[in-house]
Amino acid sequence: MDFARKILKIMFNLKLNKYFILLTIPTTIIINSCGKNFPVIEDLSKDKFLLVNQDSNAVIFPENFKNKIIVIGYIFTNCPDICPLTTNNMRLIQEKLSKEMISDVQLISISFDPLQDSPAVLKDYATIRNLNLKNWDFLTGEKSTIDSLTKKVGVVVIKSDSTMFDDGRKIYYYVHTDRIQLIDKEGRIRKNYIGSKINIDEIINDIKKLE
Amino acid sequence: MFKKILIVAFILELTFVNKIFSQSITIKDSWARPASKGRNSAAYFTIINKNSFGDSLVQAISNIAEKVEIHETFKTENDMMGMRAIKFISIPANSEVKLKPGGLHIMLIGLKKNITEKDSVNLKLKFKRAKEIDIKIPVKDIMKKMPH
Ligand SMILES: [Cu+2]
Numbered sequence: 001m002d003f004a005r006k007i008l009k010i011m012f013n014l015k016l017n018k019y020f021i022l023l024t025i026p027t028t029i030i031i032n033s034c035g036k037n038f039p040v041i042e043d044l045s046k047d048k049f050l051l052v053n054q055d056s057n058a059v060i061f062p063e064n065f066k067n068k069i070i071v072i073g074y075i076f077t078n079c080p081d082i083c084p085l086t087t088n089n090m091r092l093i094q095e096k097l098s099k100e101m102i103s104d105v106q107l108i109s110i111s112f113d114p115l116q117d118s119p120a121v122l123k124d125y126a127t128i129r130n131l132n133l134k135n136w137d138f139l140t141g142e143k144s145t146i147d148s149l150t151k152k153v154g155v156v157v158i159k160s161d162s163t164m165f166d167d168g169r170k171i172y173y174y175v176h177t178d179r180i181q182l183i184d185k186e187g188r189i190r191k192n193y194i195g196s197k198i199n200i201d202e203i204i205n206d207i208k209k210l211e
Numbered sequence: 212m213f214k215k216i217l218i219v220a221f222i223l224e225l226t227f228v229n230k231i232f233s234q235s236i237t238i239k240d241s242w243a244r245p246a247s248k249g250r251n252s253a254a255y256f257t258i259i260n261k262n263s264f265g266d267s268l269v270q271a272i273s274n275i276a277e278k279v280e281i282h283e284t285f286k287t288e289n290d291m292m293g294m295r296a297i298k299f300i301s302i303p304a305n306s307e308v309k310l311k312p313g314g315l316h317i318m319l320i321g322l323k324k325n326i327t328e329k330d331s332v333n334l335k336l337k338f339k340r341a342k343e344i345d346i347k348i349p350v351k352d353i354m355k356k357m358p359h
Pocket residue numbers: 080081282283294295316318
């Protein structure tokens with residue numbers, strides 16, 4: 001609104017035609033409320049993805065987190081190199097939020113490899129890293145649900161290399177979007193970050209702006 | 212005469228030069244990620260080559276995991292990341308090669324047990340020219356201490 005006020009002040013100073021001012025007000029308000037730096041990237045408010053968390057509790061995403069800001073990261077647990085960086089960045093965000101006493105934020109890590117990442121596997125992944133799950137859920141689900149979710153949020157996942165064990169079991173690796181996203185209290189994606197390289201201060205400031 | 216020199220040089224190579232090679236490649240700053248049984252970890256370290264000739268890391272062996280592979284993480288367009296197995300890591304003469312998150316790493320695939328912060332992992336590294344090196348790698352969640 002500061003911007004709108006400034007424009008008005010300038011217009012009055014210039015003693016411009018009042019009709020012109022009346023025309024200008026709505027336009028400036030629209031520009032402001034859309035938030036040039038915070039466009040709505042995708043609206044998930046009408047979506048109901050039925051998922052399950054690390055404790056096998058059913059979770060409807062994003063509905064169950066309404067009225068909370070969501071920081072969401074996309075991972076698969078067979079990835080020990082890039083995905084742990086994303087997970088670690090989520091941990092750093094969590095620590096900073098608690099230091100700054102910002103409490104209305106939910107952290108979510110979603111697996112895009114649900115055939116491998118059962119709730120128990122996700123639970124182990126969090127436990128072995130001593131993660132604080134107080135406001136952090138690790139979610140997985142039916143493959144078709146996860147596929148439609150990743151498609152909707154713009155995370156691309158492509159099956160690539162694999163490793164075959166001696167007993168014939170095979171695990172796959174994925175080429176995937178390196179992503180953390182910020183979702184507002186109405187379930188709309190407002191900003192994309194590179195998951196493994198996110199600037200912690202940047203997202204904390206963005207969260208403050210959305211609060 | 213020339214033949215004799217060749218033979219002597221050859222014997223010298225077998226007996227001494229190998230030893231010198233192995234002393235001139237060293238490993239520092241090693242660590243591996245914690246991970247649970249059946250899952251994967253990654254090991255990282257810096258290879259120092261003080262030789263005036265290049266070498267390659269061609270294999271890593273460990274009994275901690277079902278499979279051990281040399282991997283590299285790569286970036287494609289649109290912020291996409293992937294990783295793939297590679298055959299070797301080149302180590303140029305008089306250089307340091309860093310294995311680090313988001314780049315080169317040793318994949319420990321299908322861990323035989325949980326590895327957490329007080330554990331360590333044994334790794335045997337085989338080179339094209341230098342003698343193999345056995346290292347003991349501490350398990351650390353190193354990123355906890357160094358936000359970037
Ligand atoms: Cu790898």
